[in-house]
Amino acid sequence: MSRTTLKQFKEKAFQNSKVQEEYDLLKPEYAIKKKLIAMRKDAGLTQEKLAEIMGTKKSNISRLESFKSSISPRIDTLINYAKATGHELKVDFV
Amino acid sequence: MSRTTLKQFKEKAFQNSKVQEEYDLLKPEYAIKKKLIAMRKDAGLTQEKLAEIMGTKKSNISRLESFKSSISPRIDTLINYAKATGHELKVDFV
DNA sequence: CTAAATATTATCATATTTGATAACTTTTGT
DNA sequence: ACAAAAGTTATCAAATATGATAATATTTAG
Numbered sequence: 474m475s476r477t478t479l480k481q482f483k484e485k486a487f488q489n490s491k492v493q494e495e496y497d498l499l500k501p502e503y504a505i506k507k508k509l510i511a512m513r514k515d516a517g518l519t520q521e522k523l524a525e526i527m528g529t530k531k532s533n534i535s536r537l538e539s540f541k542s543s544i545s546p547r548i549d550t551l552i553n554y555a556k557a558t559g560h561e562l563k564v565d566f567v
Numbered sequence: 568m569s570r571t572t573l574k575q576f577k578e579k580a581f582q583n584s585k586v587q588e589e590y591d592l593l594k595p596e597y598a599i600k601k602k603l604i605a606m607r608k609d610a611g612l613t614q615e616k617l618a619e620i621m622g623t624k625k626s627n628i629s630r631l632e633s634f635k636s637s638i639s640p641r642i643d644t645l646i647n648y649a650k651a652t653g654h655e656l657k658v659d660f661v
Numbered sequence: 662c663t664a665a666a667t668a669t670t671a672t673c674a675t676a677t678t679t680g681a682t683a684a685c686t687t688t689t690g691t
Numbered sequence: 692a693c694a695a696a697a698g699t700t701a702t703c704a705a706a707t708a709t710g711a712t713a714a715t716a717t718t719t720a721g
Contacts, residue, residue: 501646501656508660519697530681535699537679544678545643547708551658552595560660562595566602566649567657613667624711629669631709638708641678662721669716679706686699691692 502545509551510538512558526557596639603645604632606652620651 513523513534520534527534536542537554548562555562607617607628614628621628630636631648642656649656 501658502642505642505658508658512660520699521697529679531698532682532700533679535697539699541699545641547639547641547678548596548599548645549639550679551642555660558660563659563661564595564599564602564645565657565659566606566652566654614669615667623709625668626670626712627709629667633669635669641708644709665718665720667716667718669714671714672712673710674712675708675710677706677708680704682702682704684700684702686697688695688697690695 503540505546505551506538506540509554512555512560513538516558518558523554523557527553597634599640599645600632600634603648606649606654607632610652612652617648617651621647 513520516523518526519531520538521531524531524534536544537546537550548564552562607614610617612620613625614632615625618625618628630638631640631644642658646656
């Protein structure tokens with residue numbers, strides 16, 4: 474029983490390590506999406522309402538926020554999203 | 568002579584005010600470009616060298632950095648620029 | 662001052678994002 | 692449980708960024 478547990482432990486550690494690696498690789502994009510969603514929710518807006526403010530459609534907001542989507546939004550899109558949720562975009566290079 | 572100077576002064580003040588307004592409106596984009604240029608120079612790279620590292624052409628770097636250009640770069644483009652100059656992109660919404 | 666180095670500009674092709682629409686799925690409220 | 696609300700997904704059109712090339716302009720080094 475303990476041998477199976479050790480094998481499972483190693484496998485799980487490997488999986489976590491792999492996920493972590495992918496997470497790190499996608500870090501800025503991942504972080505941006507998390508922030509987009511947080512801002513919208515903090516503003517108490519549905520995707521549809523936000524879309525309305527931004528002059529677009531909810532499906533486009535969904536695409537922007539989706540972790541399954543590999544798109545790389547343009548700066549002006551992020552600026553508009555920020556404004557619509559009461560924020561301002563700030564880009565740094567660290 | 569003093570009347571002409573006064574007229575020119577007002578005109579210049581108007582122009583500056585107008586430029587300032589446009590500057591403010593374009594603030595994030597303007598700031599990004601300034602940072603791009605600073606990073607490249609800090610890294611001691613010409614546009615041509617940087618282009619080489621990024622796998623593109625110097626003219627494309629020039630376009631990215633140009634204050635006369637109204638393009639809105641994609642996030643992945645900025646990520647690649649950052650990496651090539653030894654930095655990492657960080658996006659915030661303040 | 663001058664040539665080399667560096668940067669800019671224009672143009673067209675290609676790639677990718679955003680716009681628009683509709684169908685579908687999941688979540689929420691009662 | 693069920694309908695409405697909210698979010699997702701796919702698709703195609705339009706818009707825009709990037710790739711690639713070449714000519715031109717500006718800056719720099721000697």
